[in-house]
Amino acid sequence: MDRFLIRNNEKPNDGTQNSEPAPKKKKYDESSVKVRRYLSEYLGLGFSATKSDPVNAQCVLCGQVLANSSxxxxxxxxxxxxxxxxxxxxxxxxxxxxxxxxxSNCLEIAKVASVSSKPLRASYAVSYLVAKQKKPHTIAECLILPALVKVSEIMFDTKTATALQSIPVSNNTISRRIEDIASDIVMQVIEQIKLTKMFALQLDESTDVSGEARENILFCQNLQSRTTGEELFKVIDKFFAEGGILWDWCLSVCSDGAAALTGKNNGLMAWIRKKNPKAKWLHCIIHRQALASKRMNAHLHETLNEAVKVINFIKARPLNSRMFKLLCQEMGSEHQHLLLHTEVRWLSRGKILNRLFELRQEVHMFLLEQKSAFS
Incomplete structure (x- = not known):
């Protein structure tokens, strides 16, 4: 309205030499807006003052807030x-x-809605344990908290058990806590990289049970399309750009020998060297040992295959597994089960051979009872 009045009060220029120039239009100034003050008489109309700046009027009956201009x-x-x-x-x-x-109602709502520092810290501690043990998020609400309450009732008193029930451990809460912890860890790593201005990368592209390819060393990201070196580089480069990490700080890259990672034309290392030609590539020691185990001596490889066949004969059949367990119990063995071999996890080969050697007498006796050719 003020600008409208100023515009209509301007004198028109009739084009003559003696006519005075029209005054300049005043720019709108927010500081010129009138700020209304709350009066004590407004309480008789059912409105109290808020603590905001500028002050607003709030209905004491329904809580509706009117703007300062209203x-x-x-x-x-x-x-x-x-x-x-x-x-x-x-x-x-x-x-x-x-x-x-x-x-009074506002204070009660604030007390109920707010979480004190101790339950909040306990919630983060439980979330960290759930994430560390890779358990479902619902285990905190369904098992951990009820167990804590029961133990407190038995060991201490009802008051302590009631205080434990104030710890927020719902499914969504645990999920948010884990995300907060993960984000904080990533930020700490990024800050350390920025301080030292040097780092080494360890990369391994893998596919999970749902068939989605992931990069999950420093971070976990889904590769939307193909798992080429260019796509891998885009995911990592985007993460570095958001965190303020420079490729010039990269000293070396450690990965397996997959073409998508080590190709000199379109592999990930080729894209990294476009950013930092001084970056070196190293073959991961775990993958090297896995390759060495695949190319072992023929006699040793045959022995390993025979051991896997013996274990599968016992473990793959539920009846044989139960009978072998009873035999181990009767003989007072330290272990009662054999371990299955997993091709993906190459370290399982040593574990299954150790367990088979420790139970070699029990296995031999069981195979004789079953009249198996493996005996």
């Missing part, structure tokens, strides 16, 4: 007569009691 008796009267017609004409003492009750 803090006028006419607007308050209209709200009271349309929304709360039964309270029109009430004395100011009535609205004072309503104001006290409204403030």
């Amino acid at each position: 803090m006028k008796p006419a607007h308050m009267n209209r709200h009271l007569s349309t929304v709360h017609p039964s309270h029109v004409g009430k004395p100011i003492e009535f609205f004072k009691r309503k104001q006290e009750a409204f403030a």
Whole structure:
């Protein structure tokens, strides 16, 4: 409205030499906006003052807040007569009691909604344990917290058990806590990289049970399309750009010998060397040992295959597995089960051979009873 009045009060220029130039238009200044003050008489209309800046009017009956520009008796009267017609004409003492009750309710809601520091820390501690043990997020609400409550009731008192129930451990809460912890760890790693300005990468592209390819060393990201060196580089480069990490700080890259990672034309290392030609590539020692185990001596490889066949004969059949367990119990063996061999995890080869050697007498006796050719 002020700008409209200024524009219409300007003198028009008739084009003559003696005509004075029109005054310049005043720019809109937010500081010129009128800020209304709250008056104590407004409580008689059912409105109290908020603690905001500028102050606003809030209805003590329904909690609706009017803007500072709308803090006028006419607007308050209209709200009271349309929304709360039964309270029109009430004395100011009535609205004072309503104001006290409204403030008390706000404090109670704040106490219920807020979480004190100790339950919050306990929630993060439980979330960290759940993530570390790779358990479902629901285990905290279904098992951990009820177990803590029961133990507290038995060992201490009901008051302690009631205090434990205030720890937020719902499924969604645990999920958010784990995300917060993971983000904090990533930020700490990034800060350390920025301080030292040097780092080495360890990369391994893998596919999970759902068939989605992932990069999961420093971070876990889904590769939306093909798992080429260019796509891998885009994912890592985007992460570095968001974290403020420079490729010039990269000293070396460690990975397996896959073409998508080590190709000199389109592999990941080729894209990294475009950013940092001094970066070196090293073959991962775990993958090297896995390759060495695949190319072992023929006699040793045959022995390993025979051991796997013996284990599968016992473990693959539920009846044989139960009978072997009973035999181990009767003989007082230290172990009662054999371990299955996993091709993906090459370290399982040593573990299954150790367990088979420790139970060699029990296995031999069981194979004789079953009249198996493996005996």
